[in-house]
Amino acid sequence: MNAQTLLPILQLQDLSFAYPGQPALASGWCASVGEGVTLLYGDTGSGKSTLLRVIAGALPSASGTLTLAGARLDTEPEAYTRNVFFCDPAAGAFEQLTARACTATLSEGDAGFDAALWQVLVEGFSLAPHIDKPMYMLSTGSKRKVGLAAALASGRPLVLLDEPEGALDARSIGCLWRAVESLAGHAGRAIVIASSARLDHVPRVALAGCIELPLR
Numbered sequence: 567m568n569a570q571t572l573l574p575i576l577q578l579q580d581l582s583f584a585y586p587g588q589p590a591l592a593s594g595w596c597a598s599v600g601e602g603v604t605l606l607y608g609d610t611g612s613g614k615s616t617l618l619r620v621i622a623g624a625l626p627s628a629s630g631t632l633t634l635a636g637a638r639l640d641t642e643p644e645a646y647t648r649n650v651f652f653c654d655p656a657a658g659a660f661e662q663l664t665a666r667a668c669t670a671t672l673s674e675g676d677a678g679f680d681a682a683l684w685q686v687l688v689e690g691f692s693l694a695p696h697i698d699k700p701m702y703m704l705s706t707g708s709k710r711k712v713g714l715a716a717a718l719a720s721g722r723p724l725v726l727l728d729e730p731e732g733a734l735d736a737r738s739i740g741c742l743w744r745a746v747e748s749l750a751g752h753a754g755r756a757i758v759i760a761s762s763a764r765l766d767h768v769p770r771v772a773l774a775g776c777i778e779l780p781l782r
């Protein structure tokens with residue numbers, strides 16, 4: 567546990583998780599995530615994606631207390647999950663929706679969704695020609711861009727990004743980090759980026775904290 571804290575947005579207390587028959591990926595773990603960008607760093611297979619899913623409330627077999635922007639996952643699951651953006655559009659749940667409709671679904675209940683920023687990201691990610699196509703017609707990279715544009719335009723207090731550079735072209739990677747940089751200074755907002763790279767190659771994004779796997 568070595569997350570540094572400004573204002574805690576996410577608090578994890580006594581968190582434990584193991585897949586059936588496997589060693590624990592987290593055991594009695596405590597951490598706070600504050601405003602700005604926190605890196606969730608670890609080698610391939612160390613558990614980054616799993617921990618993002620636990621934090622998103624998508625793996626209910628985890629134990630412990632997770633509190634996000636004042637809402638506890640165990641006692642106020644709807645309020646908790648409304649406060650977090652996490653999605654993997656390449657995973658297949660949105661195949662029959664257009665990219666625009668997928669975005670509308672992902673931003674449901676998000677009063678702070680920034681439609682103007684989303685439009686800028688659609689242009690920056692070269693998504694405009696694809697935005698009214700069904701997701702099944704999009705490449706893996708374009709699907710990931712749809713998810714990233716929705717994530718970065720989200721007004722939810724916590725945004726979880728899993729290997730955000732994956733399958734992106736160089737221009738889109740530039741757009742991604744410019745957006746992350748500008749969001750990093752927003753009060754009441756935290757971005758957790760899972761990556762097997764330390765992000766040293768992104769000098770413009772100053773990290774507020776780093777959580778390193780395996781958790782100790």
Ligand SMILES: Nc1ncnc2c1ncn2[C@@H]1O[C@H](COP(=O)(O)OP(=O)(O)OP(=O)(O)O)[C@@H](O)[C@H]1O
Nearest residue numbers: 585586588608609610611612613614615616617762
């Ligand atoms: N649904 C699952 N059921 C059982 N074991 C799983 C499942 N998903 C992942 N695992 C295992 O849990 C461990 C952590 O996987 P996870 O995908 O969270 O790691 P990661 O750090 O995100 O890896 P990568 O960098 O390759 O994405 C791995 O040993 C993986 O095989």
